[in-house]
Amino acid sequence: MRVEFERSGGIAxxxxxVKIDAATLAPEHRSVADALLAxxxxxxxxxxxxxxxxxxxxxxxxxxxxxxxxxxxxxxTAGAVPPDAEALVAELTDRARGA
Numbered sequence: 352m353r354v355e356f357e358r359s360g361g362i363a364x365x366x367x368x369v370k371i372d373a374a375t376l377a378p379e380h381r382s383v384a385d386a387l388l389a390x391x392x393x394x395x396x397x398x399x400x401x402x403x404x405x406x407x408x409x410x411x412x413x414x415x416x417x418x419x420x421x422x423x424x425x426x427x428t429a430g431a432v433p434p435d436a437e438a439l440v441a442e443l444t445d446r447a448r449g450a
Contacts (some may be wrong), residue, residue, distance in 0.1 A: 356443035367447035
């Protein structure tokens with residue numbers, strides 16, 4: 352399974368990206384990637400719990416998970432990442448910084 356991640360926006364408008372094999376993720380984050388591929392993570396939970404901040408300087412996240420011929424792409428703004436995916440997004444952000 353492959354994971355492609357991109358964070359864009361922010362005050363500087365900088366884009367960071369990373370593409371990795373999901374096998375290199377922490378086990379708990381790998382299970383989140385599996386759930387994302389299966390469509391089992393609710394895309395609306397975070398939006399209902401906390402409204403996304405307004406403004407052009409907020410971060411935007413794009414996360415694509417693919418395995419074989421299956422693929423799912425998610426897009427979130429800051430504050431709208433589902434709670435189940437927050438730790439995965441944090442790990443991918445750290446990896447993109449080092450890329």
